[in-house]
Each structure stands twice: as structure tokens, then as C-alpha cells.
Amino acid sequence: MDKPADSKKPVKKQGALRIEAVVPMLIVVGLIVLYFSLFFDAHLRRGLEYGATQANGAEVNIGRLQTSVFKASMLIGDVQMTDPMQPMQNRVQIDEVRFRMLWDALLRGKVMIDEAIIEDVQIDTVRKRAGKVLPPSPPQSGPSASDKMLATMKDEFSGNVVGDLAAIAAGANPSEQLHKISGELKSDVYLAEMQRSMDETEQNWKVRMAALPRGEDFSALRTRLSQVDLKGVKDVSQVHTSVKELQAIRDEFEAKSKPIGEAGSGLSGDLKGLQTSFAGLDDVVRADVRDLQARMKLPTLDAGNLSQALFGMDVLNKLQQARGYMDQARQYMPAKGAQQQAKPAPRNIHKGRDYAFGHAKGYPAFWLRRAMVTSTLPGGKGLSGEIRDAATDQALVGRPMVATLKGDFPQQGVTGIKAELIVDHTKQEPVERMELSVARYGVAGRSLVNSPSVTLGFAKAAAAAGFTAELRGEQVAIHASNQFREVAFETTAQSPVVREMMNASLAGLNTVSMDARVRGTWGDLDWNLSTNLGDALARGMKRYLQEKMNEARKKIQAQVDQRIAAQRQKLMAHRSELESRLKSALAEKQAQVDKLRADLEAARRDLEQRKNAATDAQKQKLKQDANQLLDKWRK
Numbered sequence: 019m020d021k022p023a024d025s026k027k028p029v030k031k032q033g034a035l036r037i038e039a040v041v042p043m044l045i046v047v048g049l050i051v052l053y054f055s056l057f058f059d060a061h062l063r064r065g066l067e068y069g070a071t072q073a074n075g076a077e078v079n080i081g082r083l084q085t086s087v088f089k090a091s092m093l094i095g096d097v098q099m100t101d102p103m104q105p106m107q108n109r110v111q112i113d114e115v116r117f118r119m120l121w122d123a124l125l126r127g128k129v130m131i132d133e134a135i136i137e138d139v140q141i142d143t144v145r146k147r148a149g150k151v152l153p154p155s156p157p158q159s160g161p162s163a164s165d166k167m168l169a170t171m172k173d174e175f176s177g178n179v180v181g182d183l184a185a186i187a188a189g190a191n192p193s194e195q196l197h198k199i200s201g202e203l204k205s206d207v208y209l210a211e212m213q214r215s216m217d218e219t220e221q222n223w224k225v226r227m228a229a230l231p232r233g234e235d236f237s238a239l240r241t242r243l244s245q246v247d248l249k250g251v252k253d254v255s256q257v258h259t260s261v262k263e264l265q266a267i268r269d270e271f272e273a274k275s276k277p278i279g280e281a282g283s284g285l286s287g288d289l290k291g292l293q294t295s296f297a298g299l300d301d302v303v304r305a306d307v308r309d310l311q312a313r314m315k316l317p318t319l320d321a322g323n324l325s326q327a328l329f330g331m332d333v334l335n336k337l338q339q340a341r342g343y344m345d346q347a348r349q350y351m352p353a354k355g356a357q358q359q360a361k362p363a364p365r366n367i368h369k370g371r372d373y374a375f376g377h378a379k380g381y382p383a384f385w386l387r388r389a390m391v392t393s394t395l396p397g398g399k400g401l402s403g404e405i406r407d408a409a410t411d412q413a414l415v416g417r418p419m420v421a422t423l424k425g426d427f428p429q430q431g432v433t434g435i436k437a438e439l440i441v442d443h444t445k446q447e448p449v450e451r452m453e454l455s456v457a458r459y460g461v462a463g464r465s466l467v468n469s470p471s472v473t474l475g476f477a478k479a480a481a482a483a484g485f486t487a488e489l490r491g492e493q494v495a496i497h498a499s500n501q502f503r504e505v506a507f508e509t510t511a512q513s514p515v516v517r518e519m520m521n522a523s524l525a526g527l528n529t530v531s532m533d534a535r536v537r538g539t540w541g542d543l544d545w546n547l548s549t550n551l552g553d554a555l556a557r558g559m560k561r562y563l564q565e566k567m568n569e570a571r572k573k574i575q576a577q578v579d580q581r582i583a584a585q586r587q588k589l590m591a592h593r594s595e596l597e598s599r600l601k602s603a604l605a606e607k608q609a610q611v612d613k614l615r616a617d618l619e620a621a622r623r624d625l626e627q628r629k630n631a632a633t634d635a636q637k638q639k640l641k642q643d644a645n646q647l648l649d650k651w652r653k
Contacts, residue, residue: 100149181469523558
């Protein structure tokens with residue numbers, strides 16, 4: 019008989035590799051390799067361009083980018099950073115950046131660059147097309163105190179003071195604008211407030227005078243005084259009765275006369291206050307005159323104002339750039355303790371204390387230990403520098419970031435560059451310090467004044483610059499200086515008088531120096547800006563403009579005085595009438611008080627004399643009676 023066939027198939031013995039698992043893994047690995055080979059560099063380049071653009075505030079372009087996954091290296095070439103103030107120029111252009119990252123840090127999710135090479139750095143290069151400038155981000159909770167401070171300075175420095183002065187010199191009569199100026203002056207408001215205060219004072223004194231004792235009140239006291247027996251007293255007991263009645267009258271008199279004395283003192287104070295308000299009116303009138311001068315664009319012929327109009331915006335731009343770099347440094351490299359403050363506090367589920375321990379080989383999220391900056395050109399000229407310890411957590415690194423640079427940019431005609439930047443965020447208070455000096459750079463077509471009446475600028479000049487800044491917490495200390503040598507001025511004006519005035523002001527001025535110092539906090543900055551060009555313009559313009567400026571100011575003063583003259587005179591007359599009326603009424607009552615006080619004093623003295631006489635008579639009588647009694651006793 020045949021054996022039944024076995025229904026189960028024999029089990030195939032598995033090998034070391036499982037094909038059904040290896041094939042999907044190979045597909046995934048192949049896709050990853052394909053992505054890194056074809057797309058990763060392009061995506062990373064776009065990501066770096068976006069991040070750098072946000073940090074720069076204007077478009078940043080990267081021409082080429084190559085990465086090596088196995089070497090953990092990267093090459094970035096043809097980097098162009100748009101200047102936000104001049105979109106057709108690059109702030110910085112870098113030919114090539116090369117670096118390798120440590121795999122030890124990458125495996126921990128960190129970026130550690132031991133050394134980088136930055137080659138062929140240039141500044142102020144021309145772009146093929148204008149770079150896109152990002153709009154300023156709106157503040158999340160309204161403008162800060164520093165934003166308001168900088169905006170106020172921008173409005174103040176953007177005024178065309180030199181152009182306004184030139185227009186006056188050309189024949190424009192600023193006083194003709196007075197009839198166009200309408201609206202309520204501060205003097206009008208002040209006078210209305212004075213009228214209201216005076217009416218209120220008059221009403222209060224009307225009520226107060228009505229409450230004071232009247233003449234019949236003092237007549238009643240005088241009647242009671244006349245009924246006191248002053249002459250018919252014969253003994254001490256009668257004198258005491260009269261004295262007691264006289265004291266009662268005197269107490270009531272003092273109670274009634276006291277409000278009159280207090281009213282006199284109060285009236286003197288109120289009248290003095292009204293007089294003071296008239297003195298304050300003069301200050302308000304002066305403020306109105308200054309406001310009208312500003313609204314008429316009547317500038318002050320002052321070297322300080324001219325200096326601010328010429329170079330104020332330049333210094334302000336440097337200040338805004340310094341604050342922008344400071345904000346970025348403090349955002350990407352927070353000071354010690356700032357990261358912990360930004361994180362939400364952990365919930366204390368159990369009682370205890372948290373301790374944070376460092377790692378002997380720990381890395382911050384990003385750490386560039388050293389970068390060499392080079393830009394060598396034919397002839398041995400070029401640029402050299404280095405950046406040390408650029409890290410997102412300086413407290414962990416334990417060292418501040420230090421960047422130094424020196425050399426030349428011969429293509430742009432810039433020589434003798436020396437720069438040092440220190441960003442010290444290792445402690446609780448962040449500190450940024452910078453020193454920059456440029457021995458020589460060319461200036462051409464630099465505009466200082468641009469108005470319909472006059473233009474002024476440097477046709478050409480050889481300049482040198484210095485800039486030092488220390489930003490410590492919220493404290494600011496900045497010193498900027500420029501010196502322009504071999505200056506050739508370029509000025510135009512339609513009016514012959516203006517041309518003559520400008521030529522006379524600039525004659526013999528071959529060197530222009532500017533010195534600016536800014537100190538304080540970001541919300542309260544103290545400025546000190548001076549330049550010999552402002553001094554020269556002030557001296558040269560003075561003899562052309564002083565008479566017209568004085569005439570315009572006199573007309574403004576006369577108009578304000580004329581506008582308030584009637585109301586001022588009315589208030590002064592009202593005050594004089596009120597003072598005369600109240601003083602007269604109080605004087606009448608005071609005369610009654612003084613007369614009755616004199617009568618009471620005379621009655622007191624009379625009673626005192628009679629009391630003394632009665633006392634002496636009584637003593638004499640007692641003495642006689644005692645002597646008679648002794649005589650009888652002796653007998």
C-alpha cells in the first residue's frame with residue numbers, strides 16, 4: 019500500500035540576509051543619496067539666503083554652495099549682501115567661505131566649526147540689479163522708548179535749515195507767512211484759563227465777604243461795652259464784675275475779628291497768585307513766538323543747528339546701525355541667564371532644588387572657533403583678519419567673540435582700515451565694544467544740502483574716519499569723527515545773493531572736520547555734534563541774514579502781542595478793580611475792628627487803674643482798722 023503524500027511543504031532555510039528587508043532599505047538609502055546629490059545643496063542655499071536676508075535686512079545672494087556629507091564640509095561662494103541704504107550696492111561681497119564641521123558635534127545636533135577660511139572680502143561693490151530691502155518689522159507692543167527717541171531725532175535732523183536760510187537771503191520775507199497761520203495760540207488758552215481763574219476767585223471772595231461779620235455785629239459789642247460800669251465802681255468786687263463782663267466782650271470780639279484778619283492774608287495770597295499768572299503769560303508768549311518761528315520755517319542762525327543739519331543724519335544712521343547689530347548679537351548670542359529667562363519655568367511637582375551641570379566636552383548650538391579673513395590682491399595689498407569664538411552660548415564657551423580686521427580695499431580707494439569688535443555676553447550684563455578707523459577713503463558727489471534755494475556738497479575730498487562705541491546693557495557711549503581734506507565744494511543757487519553768501523562762507527575752507535558724541539540710554543540720549551563747516555556757514559550767513567531774521571522775529575512778536583493785547587488789558591483792569599474793591603471792603607471792616615479794639619484796650623486800662631486804686635484804698639482802710647485795734651489793745 020502506498021504512503022500518503024505529506025501536505026506540508028518543506029521549510030526553506032533562511033540565510034544571513036533577508037531580501038525582503040534589504041531591498042526597501044536600499045531604496046531608502048538610494049533616495050537619500052539621490053536627494054543629497056541633486057537637491058540638498060540647492061535647498062540649503064535657499065535656506066541660508068533666506069536666513070541671511072532676514073538678519074541683514076536686505077537681500078543676500080549666494081552664487082554657489084557645495085557640501086560633502088562624508089567630510090562634513092561646506093563651500094559657499096559669491097556671497098553678496100545688499101546695503102539697505104543703497105540697494106544698488108553690496109554692503110559686503112565674499113568670494114568664498116570654506117569650513118569643516120566636527121562629526122562629534124553633528125551627532126549631538128550641534129554645529130562646531132574649528133576653523134573657517136573667508137577669502138576675497140570686498141565692500142561697496144556694485145550689484146547687477148537692485149537688491150530687495152525688507153520693510154521694518156512693526157513693534158509687537160507699540161514703539162519702544164528708544165524707537166520714539168530715534169524717530170524724534172530723525173525729524174529734528176531732517177529739517178533743511180541751510181535751505182531755509184538761503185531762501186530768506188534770496189528775498190523771501192518770512193513775515194509774509196504770518197497771515198496764513200491760523201489756529202489757537204497757547205496764549206489764547208492761557209488767557210482763557212486766567213479769565214476762568216479770576217472769575218472763580220471773584221465768586222469765592224463774594225461768598226467769603228458775605229460770611230464776614232457786619233457793621234451791626236460790632237455795633238452790638240460797642241453797645242455792650244458802653245453798659246459796662248467803668249466809673250461807678252467803689253470796691254474790688256464791683257471791679258471784678260466789670261472786668262468779667264469786659265473779658266466776655268473781648269472774647270466775642272476776637273472771635274468775630276479773626277476771620278477778617280485771615281481774609282486779609284488770604285486776599286494778599288490770591289492777588290499775588292493772579293499777579294504771578296501775568297508773569298507766566300510772558301513765558302507762554304515766548305513759547306508761541308518760538309512755535310510760530312518753527313511753523314514759518316524761521317531757523318536759528320546757530321552753528322549747532324547748522325552742524326546737525328549737515329551731518330546729523332549721518333551720525334543717526336551710524337547709531338541705528340549700531341543698535342541693529344546690537345539687537346542681532348543679543349538675539350543670536352544671548353547673555354548669560356537670558357536663555358533660562360526666556361524658557362517657561364518648570365513646574366515644581368516635588369519639593370527640591372534644581373542644579374545645572376556643564377559638560378566637559380559640551381557644545382553650544384553653533385560655535386565658530388576661528389575664521390581667517392583674507393583678501394590678497396596683486397602688489398601685496400589686501401585685507402586680513404580673524405573671528406574667534408562666535409557662539410550661541412558664550413557662557414558655555416567661556417570666552418567673548420573677538421573679531422579683528424586690518425588692511426586695505428584698493429578697488430574702492432579705502433586704505434588703513436583697523437577694526438576690532440568684541441561681543442562679551444559671558445556675564446549677566448551684555449557688552450559690545452567696537453573700534454574702527456579708516457586712514458583714507460575717497461569722497462565724490464557727497465550731498466550735504468539739497469533744497470530749491472541752494473545745494474551744497476563735496477565734489478571731491480579725501481576723508482578719514484574714526485568710530486568707537488561701547489554698548490553696555492542699556493547704556494550707550496559713541497564717538498564718531500570725520501575729517502575731509504583737499505575739499506572741493508560744489509554749490510548751486512539761483513539767487514546771486516545766495517551764491518555770493520555761500521562763496522563768502524566757504525572761502526578758504528579746505529578741510530572739514532566733524533566730531534559727534536552720543537551718551538545716555540537708548541530712551542534718553544544726549545547729543546553733542548560740532549563741525550567747522552557749520553561754524554563757517556554761521557559766520558558767513560550772519561551779515562546777510564541777521565537783519566532780516568531780527569525783523570521777522572520782531573513781526574512775529576508784534577503779532578502775538580497785538581493778538582492778546584485786548585484780552586490782557588481787560589484782565590489787568592479786572593484784576594485791578596477786583597483788588598481795589600476787595601481791599602476797600604476789608605479795610606472798612608478792619609477799621610471797625612481796630613476802633614473797637616482800641617476802645618476795649620482803653621476800658622481795660624481804666625478798669626485796671628480803678629482796680630488798683632480800690633485795692634490800695636481797701637489796704638489803707640484795713641491798715642487803719644488794725645492800728646486802731648492795736649491802740650485799744652495797748653490801753
